[in-house]
Amino acid sequence: MTLKLDKVNRGPHLSTLVASSISREIAQGRLKPGDQLPTEQALATTFGVSRNVVREAIARLRSEGRIWSQQGRGAFVADAANATVLTIDYETLQRADSFRNLFELRGMLEVQIAALAAARRSDADIAAMEEALDGMRTAPYGSVAWLKNDLGFHRAVAEATQNPYMGQFLVFVSERVRESILAAGNQQKSDDMARTTLGEHERILAAIKAGDAKGASAAMTRHLAGAASRVGLPGGEASAKPASPARHSRLRKAVRGQAAG
Amino acid sequence: MTLKLDKVNRGPHLSTLVASSISREIAQGRLKPGDQLPTEQALATTFGVSRNVVREAIARLRSEGRIWSQQGRGAFVADAANATVLTIDYETLQRADSFRNLFELRGMLEVQIAALAAARRSDADIAAMEEALDGMRTAPYGSVAWLKNDLGFHRAVAEATQNPYMGQFLVFVSERVRESILAAGNQQKSDDMARTTLGEHERILAAIKAGDAKGASAAMTRHLAGAASRVGLPGGEASAKPASPARHSRLRKAVRGQAAG
DNA sequence: TCTTGTCGTGTTATCATACAACCCTGATTG
DNA sequence: CAATCAGGGTTGTATGATAACACGACAAGA
Numbered sequence: 406m407t408l409k410l411d412k413v414n415r416g417p418h419l420s421t422l423v424a425s426s427i428s429r430e431i432a433q434g435r436l437k438p439g440d441q442l443p444t445e446q447a448l449a450t451t452f453g454v455s456r457n458v459v460r461e462a463i464a465r466l467r468s469e470g471r472i473w474s475q476q477g478r479g480a481f482v483a484d485a486a487n488a489t490v491l492t493i494d495y496e497t498l499q500r501a502d503s504f505r506n507l508f509e510l511r512g513m514l515e516v517q518i519a520a521l522a523a524a525r526r527s528d529a530d531i532a533a534m535e536e537a538l539d540g541m542r543t544a545p546y547g548s549v550a551w552l553k554n555d556l557g558f559h560r561a562v563a564e565a566t567q568n569p570y571m572g573q574f575l576v577f578v579s580e581r582v583r584e585s586i587l588a589a590g591n592q593q594k595s596d597d598m599a600r601t602t603l604g605e606h607e608r609i610l611a612a613i614k615a616g617d618a619k620g621a622s623a624a625m626t627r628h629l630a631g632a633a634s635r636v637g638l639p640g641g642e643a644s645a646k647p648a649s650p651a652r653h654s655r656l657r658k659a660v661r662g663q664a665a666g
Numbered sequence: 667m668t669l670k671l672d673k674v675n676r677g678p679h680l681s682t683l684v685a686s687s688i689s690r691e692i693a694q695g696r697l698k699p700g701d702q703l704p705t706e707q708a709l710a711t712t713f714g715v716s717r718n719v720v721r722e723a724i725a726r727l728r729s730e731g732r733i734w735s736q737q738g739r740g741a742f743v744a745d746a747a748n749a750t751v752l753t754i755d756y757e758t759l760q761r762a763d764s765f766r767n768l769f770e771l772r773g774m775l776e777v778q779i780a781a782l783a784a785a786r787r788s789d790a791d792i793a794a795m796e797e798a799l800d801g802m803r804t805a806p807y808g809s810v811a812w813l814k815n816d817l818g819f820h821r822a823v824a825e826a827t828q829n830p831y832m833g834q835f836l837v838f839v840s841e842r843v844r845e846s847i848l849a850a851g852n853q854q855k856s857d858d859m860a861r862t863t864l865g866e867h868e869r870i871l872a873a874i875k876a877g878d879a880k881g882a883s884a885a886m887t888r889h890l891a892g893a894a895s896r897v898g899l900p901g902g903e904a905s906a907k908p909a910s911p912a913r914h915s916r917l918r919k920a921v922r923g924q925a926a927g
Numbered sequence: 928t929c930t931t932g933t934c935g936t937g938t939t940a941t942c943a944t945a946c947a948a949c950c951c952t953g954a955t956t957g
Numbered sequence: 958c959a960a961t962c963a964g965g966g967t968t969g970t971a972t973g974a975t976a977a978c979a980c981g982a983c984a985a986g987a
Contacts, residue, residue: 419970420725444938455971457718460940461725464681468726469751476678476939477978486817490730491752491838493831506829513778521774556747568767570754574835577752680941705967716942721969737968738949 419454420461426452427462431471431482442472442480493581504585508638511578512629515559518575519609519625520618522565530565534558534610541606546599552583558606562613586636598635605631680715681722687713688723692732692743703733703741754842765846769899772839773890776820779836780870780886781879783826791826795819795871802867807860813844819867823874847897859896866892 427448430436442448445463449456463480466472470489474480497503522530540554556579563572605628612620688709691697703709706724710717724741727733731750735741758764783791801815817840824833866889873881 417969418725418728421729424729446938457721457970457972460718461722463939464679464722465725465729467679468682468685468729474939475979477937477980479938479979486837486841488838488841489753489755491834492750493834494750506831509829510831510835513775513782517774517778568770570767570771573752574771576747577749580747580749678940707967718943719941724968735968736950738951738966740950740967 418461419452419458420465423448423452423454423459423462424465427466428471436482438482438484440482442482444479491577495584498581498585499588501589504582504589505638507578507582507585508629508633511575511582512626514571514575514578515562515629516622516625518563518566518571519613519621521568521571522562523613523616523618523621525567526565526613526616527567530561531610531614533561533564534613537561538603538606538610541603546596546602547594551599555602556580556583558610562609565613601631602628602635679722680713680719681726684709684713684715684720684723685726688727689732697743699743699745701743703743705740752838759842759846765843766899768839768843768846769890769894769897772836772843773887775832775836775839776823776890777883777886779824779827779832780874780882782829782832783823784874784877784879784882786828787826787874787877788828791822792871792875794822794825795874798822799864799867799871802864807857807863808855812860816863816867817841817844819871823870826874862892863889863896 427436427442436442442463443451445456445459448459452459463472463474467474467480468490469492471483472480473483493507498507537554537558540557541551544550544554556576559579560572560576563575566572605624608624609621609628612624688697688703697703703724704712706717706720709720713720724733724735728735728741729751730753731748732744733741734744734748754764754768759768798815798819801818802812805811805815817837820840821833821837824836827833866885869885870882870889873885
């Protein structure tokens with residue numbers, strides 16, 4: 406009865422379908438934290454699959470911290486806070502507002518990271534940034550090599566904070582942003598864009614090199630504004646809360662500013 | 667002929683052990699992206715477990731985007747960028763510098779989030795914050811209810827940004843921080859701390875209520891600095907210089923003990 | 928009545944085997 | 958030479974069995 410098994414597309418594996426189905430039950434509150442799941446046998450017959458498949462699905466959910474199980478007792482829904490992994494599934498990525506929200510989160514991270522990096526960078530960090538920048542110079546705009554070096558530059562900045570989590574989070578978010586861009590498709594490239602983008606990166610690097618935290622975050626803000634407009638991010642848009650304009654973060658200004666230029 | 671797997675402790679499930687073992691091979695570069703994994707049968711005999719266990723481990727790694735497999739061909743190591751989940755394993759959490767770095771990341775998020783929240787908050791958001799604050803007033807400092815409402819307050823702030831990813835990321839990071847604190851154990855509590863903490867929260871709420879973004883981030887900054895000192899961390903604010911790791915020997919020592927769920 | 932020990936049942940964890948679906952390769956055949 | 962097809966290897970799924978464990982029922986003893 407609880408099975409829905411609606412044509413889940415992604416992943417031809419039955420275990421994937423079962424896992425998403427159970428996951429959905431939890432997300433929609435039909436299975437609350439503490440509730441006991443049906444037995445593996447019951448789930449197997451319910452879904453019409455073998456118990457083995459159910460076990461793979463449960464193993465997956467358990468690794469995500471969504472459920473926990475104990476031999477001899479059963480499987481139970483875990484507290485949402487106990488999730489040990491942060492995951493953004495592909496479906497929600499394809500929604501338009503997801504892209505904007507992700508971009509905003511990324512911007513928030515980047516701007517702060519740039520400031521920290523300017524204060525803490527080592528010579529090796531600078532070298533890594535310069536190497537990535539060189540890679541971008543020799544690769545055609547938008548090519549795989551270009552994107553790789555672009556990400557590499559930002560990762561180098563993040564690593565210059567000497568805080569490994571900065572890079573970890575930033576790369577994760579950036580990758581989701583990139584996927585989102587790819588999902589949306591359609592973007593035009595030009596040599597002009599390449600020059601502009603490179604210039605933005607160079608200004609960031611210069612500020613970090615000089616140890617100028619304020620300048621670094623300002624340069625990063627400009628870069629993000631430019632990047633937003635290059636990927637055609639609709640700025641100052643309806644669903645964004647029309648909030649008090651004058652006084653808030655540069656991030657917001659960045660998102661809004663790209664509409665103008 | 668039982669498993670020989672090196673010392674892995676956490677997770678009584680064999681599939682967990684196998685998964686972390688393979689995961690470690692990937693992390694340490696002994697299995698590079700594109701490489702083909704041994705066959706399931708081979709892995710089964712290598713680890714001394716049944717093929718079923720290996721399949722559960724692989725299902726888990728596949729769901730994390732670390733590997734991909736195709737029927738009839740085999741399983742292959744995926745590009746690191748393709749990881750669909752962000753995970754911080756329990757072991758690294760127990761290192762003292764992990765705690766400091768996580769706290770710094772959390773602070774970076776919170777300060778920006780507070781500013782955004784002040785600009786975008788709705789009445790419902792304000793109500794949620796006040797409810798959480800009330801919950802903190804009636805609960806003893808440091809109790810489960812207190813912590814729950816504390817997190818609830820911060821989550822409400824994050825949700826006031828109208829950007830769901832903010833809350834998602836913040837809660838994730840905060841939970842890791844909390845785990846880290848629990849792992850360290852023995853915090854001393856006092857009524858004084860309760861009052862101070864409550865006051866900090868109230869100032870944050872007031873600024874957000876007033877739509878004062880600058881004030882909100884300033885209040886949040888003060889709160890984080892206070893929280894940092896309360897958990898025995900020097901300088902909560904995003905300071906320019908990386909804190910010296912040597913300062914935290916007390917934390918590191920305490921970390922040895924297991925966390926109580 | 929209360930405690931304690933035992934047992935049976937249900938559940939998960941693991942094992943073992945078999946078959947189906949699929950990919951790749953190489954030989955066969957037109 | 959090209960197309961086809963047979964075979965082995967690999968993953969995906971199904972099935973049945975056994976071990977480990979949790980939990981309640983129940984009887985024996987104090």
